[in-house]
Amino acid sequence: MKVAIFSESSTDEAGIRVLVDAILGQPTEPVAVAGIRSRGWDSVRANLSMVYKQLYFNFEADGLVVVADSDDSPVHQQAHESPGMMLNDCRLCTLLSIIEQERNRCPKAPNRAQFRTAVGVAVPAIEAWFLAGKNIHVTEQAWARGPKGRTFDRRSLKNDLYGERANLPQQTAKMVEEAKRLAADISVLEQRFPAGFGSILRQLRTW
Amino acid sequence: MITSIEYHNFRVLRSAVLPLAQCTVIVGPNGSGKSTALLPLDVSRGGDLSYARLVSAGVQPPPDLVRVTIHWSESTPDLPTILHWERNPAQPTRTIPPDPTAQALRSRHAETLKTVRIFALSPGAIAASVQVEPSIELGRDGKNLAGVLELIQQREPERFDALVDEFCRWLPEYDRILLPTINTGQKRIRLRKSVGKYAIDAQDLSHGTLFALTLLTVAHLPNPPEIVCLEDVDHGLHPRLMRNVCDAMYRLAFPESSGESRKPVQVIATTHSPHLLDFFKDHPEEVVIAEKGETDATFRRLSDYPQISEILGGTSLGEAWFSGVLGGVPAGT
Numbered sequence: 043m044k045v046a047i048f049s050e051s052s053t054d055e056a057g058i059r060v061l062v063d064a065i066l067g068q069p070t071e072p073v074a075v076a077g078i079r080s081r082g083w084d085s086v087r088a089n090l091s092m093v094y095k096q097l098y099f100n101f102e103a104d105g106l107v108v109v110a111d112s113d114d115s116p117v118h119q120q121a122h123e124s125p126g127m128m129l130n131d132c133r134l135c136t137l138l139s140i141i142e143q144e145r146n147r148c149p150k151a152p153n154r155a156q157f158r159t160a161v162g163v164a165v166p167a168i169e170a171w172f173l174a175g176k177n178i179h180v181t182e183q184a185w186a187r188g189p190k191g192r193t194f195d196r197r198s199l200k201n202d203l204y205g206e207r208a209n210l211p212q213q214t215a216k217m218v219e220e221a222k223r224l225a226a227d228i229s230v231l232e233q234r235f236p237a238g239f240g241s242i243l244r245q246l247r248t249w
Numbered sequence: 250m251i252t253s254i255e256y257h258n259f260r261v262l263r264s265a266v267l268p269l270a271q272c273t274v275i276v277g278p279n280g281s282g283k284s285t286a287l288l289p290l291d292v293s294r295g296g297d298l299s300y301a302r303l304v305s306a307g308v309q310p311p312p313d314l315v316r317v318t319i320h321w322s323e324s325t326p327d328l329p330t331i332l333h334w335e336r337n338p339a340q341p342t343r344t345i346p347p348d349p350t351a352q353a354l355r356s357r358h359a360e361t362l363k364t365v366r367i368f369a370l371s372p373g374a375i376a377a378s379v380q381v382e383p384s385i386e387l388g389r390d391g392k393n394l395a396g397v398l399e400l401i402q403q404r405e406p407e408r409f410d411a412l413v414d415e416f417c418r419w420l421p422e423y424d425r426i427l428l429p430t431i432n433t434g435q436k437r438i439r440l441r442k443s444v445g446k447y448a449i450d451a452q453d454l455s456h457g458t459l460f461a462l463t464l465l466t467v468a469h470l471p472n473p474p475e476i477v478c479l480e481d482v483d484h485g486l487h488p489r490l491m492r493n494v495c496d497a498m499y500r501l502a503f504p505e506s507s508g509e510s511r512k513p514v515q516v517i518a519t520t521h522s523p524h525l526l527d528f529f530k531d532h533p534e535e536v537v538i539a540e541k542g543e544t545d546a547t548f549r550r551l552s553d554y555p556q557i558s559e560i561l562g563g564t565s566l567g568e569a570w571f572s573g574v575l576g577g578v579p580a581g582t
Contacts, residue, residue, distance in 0.1 A: 051492065079489065081527060082565035113563025197531050207506045209496040211418065 045070040046097050048078045048090070048108045053210065054168050057217035058109055061171075062160075064225030065246045073103045086110045087136060094144040098157050105158035105249060107242065108137055112165040113196070117186040118237040134163040134241055158249045162242030165235060169199040172220040174234045175227075177202060181234040250515050251476065255318040255329075260285045260305055263545040268553075270535045272502035272516045274482075275548070276526060276570060277539025278579040282546035283519040286539075287478045289317040289332055290365045300334040307544060311336065321358055330358050361475045368467065369480040375459040376451035378435035387470075391463045395436040395451070398466060399428050405471055412469040417443075419461055419493050426462070438462070457485035461493075468497040476515045477501060483522035495528040523567025530566040533557055538570070538577035549576070 045062060047055045055077050063069050078093055080086040090108065097103040110133055118134035121127055128135045141159050164171050165182045173180045179193045194202075203220070204213050224231055231239045251269050256262035261282045267275075275283045292298050303315045319330040328351050367389060375391035385396040402409040413426050425441040427448055438451040440458070451459065467477060482494055500507045501514040520526070529536045533551035540547050551557060551566075554575070561569055569575055 081524070082568065083563050084565070084568060111563065115563070200531065205506070207499050207503050209499065209507060210492055 043068065043070050043104045044073050044102055045105045045107060046073045046075075046078055046093075046101070046103045048080060048086070048093050048106060050080055050082070050111070050168075051210075052077055053214045053217050054109065056214050057168070057172060057221040058107060060218055060221035060225055061228070061231070062107055062246060064228055065243060066249060073097065073101045075101060080110070083110055083113060083115075083133065087140070090137065090140045091144050094141065094159075095148060098144075098148050098154070099151060103157065104155065105160070107246075108141075108159070108161045109168060109242070110137065110163050111167040111196075112163045112185075112238065114166070117165050117182055118163060118241070120237070134161065134238060137161045137163070138241075158245075160242045160245035160249070163238040165238045167196045167199055169196075169203045170194075171231055171235060171239060172217055172224070173199060173203055174224060175230040176220075182237055250322045251319055252322045253320045254286065254289065255316075255320070256286070256289075257314070257316040257318075258304060258308070258312040259289070259315055259317055260303055261541075261544075261546045262286060263305075263308070265545070265547045267548045268537060268550040269515070269517060270532075271513060272498055272532075272535050273518070273537055274498075274525065274529055274535060275517070275519045275537045275539055276521065277546075277577040278541050280546075281539035281541040281577070282548075283539050284369075284480060285546075286548070287367050287480070287517065287519075289319070290362065290476065290478060291367055292332060298334070300336060303334055305544070319358075319362075321354075323354065323357075328354055328358075330355070330362065364474040365476040365478065366474040367478040367480065368463070370460050370463055370484065372456040372459045375463050376438065376454065378431060378433065378437045380435050387463070387467065391459070394463055394466060395428055395438045397470075398426065398438065399436050401466075401469065401471065402428065408469055408471060412465055415469075416462060416465050419465070419490060420458060423458075455485070457487065460485045461490065464494065464497050468500045472511070473501060473514045475512070476517070479516065479518040481520065482518040483520045483525050488522065488524035491522055491525040492528055494525055523565075523571045526567040526570055527565045530561065536566070538575055540576045541580070551575070 043066070047058050049055045049058055059070060080089060086108070094106060097106055112133055115133050116129060116131050118132050122129050122132055122135050128139060138161055141161060165185050170180050180199065185192060204216050208216070228243065232243055250271060253269055254267045256265045261280070262285055265282065267286050275286070277283055288298065300315060304311050313336055315334040317332045321329070368391065369389060371390040374388060375394050377392055379385070379393050379396035381396040381399050385393050385400060387393055387397050401412065416426065417424055422443055423440045424443040427439040427441055428436050429439060431437050439448040440454060441448050464482070467473065482498070483491060486494060498516050498518060500509070502516045504511050504513055526536065536551035537548050538551060540549065554560070570577060
């Protein structure tokens with residue numbers, strides 16, 4: 043199965059792919075283009091439609107996985123998924139909406155097999171996912187309590203996971219190592235990040 | 250380490266202070282004094298600058314004095330190095346303090362300044378053949394690269410292998426750096442393609458490839474200078490390689506993070522790349538924004554902006570800089 047991962051870096055892609063493979067129960071292949079990258083939330087939102095269409099029409103991708111950081115945006119709630127309850131500031135709501143819009147817009151392409159998608163939002167940053175089970179305080183719930191109740195921020199998560207100023211190969215090796223740990227028991231992530239990771243898990247299980 | 254440089258009537262830097270960290274990246278519009286700010290470091294190691302070349306033509310009446318003050322972290326109390334140029338005589342003078350106890354520190358600073366290297370790379374110089382000598386050094390424009398690589402390979406083969414590995418991670422279309430001796434007895438650089446295993450001579454390589462190889466070589470030098478300045482460090486390189494460029498700078502400045510045991514190098518780089526800037530968001534103390542006024546230019550460290558973390562939020566630093574909200578963008582654009 044050829045799966046494109048739209049993420050911020052090659053490090054993120056390496057870790058996410060390990061998790062995706064674990065959830066799908068089979069190894070996935072990258073599509074025949076170099077990694078698809080975003081430069082933070084603004085570029086994910088601006089480019090997701092284009093990325094979707096490009097993969098849909100021009101590449102033999104079976105699926106697209108999108109992961110963005112929530113940063114300081116509201117944490118997704120299941121209530122947002124009820125009709126008319128989508129929250130504009132919620133990044134998961136925004137990404138799901140863009141995907142839905144493109145799915146409805148794109149004409150059925152000849153010889154095109156089903157194009158599957160899975161979208162997740164890491165709260166507050168992807169490093170949080172890869173600390174799951176190692177730092178019990180890092181959860182979506184803890185972040186949702188607001189700045190006063192938090193014991194971590196985006197920078198501390200990076201330092202906790204990689205150490206200060208780790209280079210790209212060091213970060214990638216660490217990300218993959220932690221992803222393999224989590225792949226052995228994916229429920230650790232599901233429990234701590236039920237909205238942002240739960241979303242990607244539920245969608246991948248329908249593939 | 251230099252903590253700051255103060256400029257007084259120094260070209261466009263009529264009254265400016267450049268704050269410096271162990272690793273500093275300076276961004277700003279063209280003509281905002283980024284390269285000018287590095288000039289005094291060149292003068293300190295023997296570069297030639299006269300009063301007439303230092304004073305902006307538009308400054309009337311011409312100032313009696315041009316002064317640059319270099320502040321050091323090791324100084325307690327602060328014992329800066331002062332360079333000044335007077336209208337007469339038109340020669341730089343280094344102030345020597347009367348206090349003999351300060352002499353050792355002064356001497357050490359003077360020695361450090363002699364090691365400063367400013368790199369403003371040129372593809373032709375990088376690609377040129379070189380006669381290898383034991384004392385060969387990388388030139389300001391990248392000349393002697395083949396000789397420097399040859400010495401690293403001879404003296405520290407494991408370091409050379411690490412350099413090759415990293416280069417091939419940056420540009421995976423290559424799998425080896427070759428240093429053949431040509432018929433004049435000189436060394437040349439050739440890169441072997443991963444697919445097809447044929448070699449491409451340095452003169453046929455892209456500018457970006459040559460710049461990448463030179464930057465990585467600086468980052469892997471066994472005994473690098475104490476202070477390295479990298480002009481337009483992103484020049485010719487793809488935006489996706491900016492993370493690698495940041496890693497190379499950090500390898501010099503924070504060697505322990507790359508498993509190196511040598512002394513840290515102070516790195517000062519200039520850039521126009523928002524993509525490179527993105528990687529410094531977590532270290533606003535390492536970012537300086539140059540601002541161009543009508544007749545002068547100034548510097549401001551990103552960490553000195555009030556509530557900068559709150560302002561930036563989830564926005565990438567490069568996007569924020571490009572937007573203009575942080576300043577440091579060309580007027581009228």
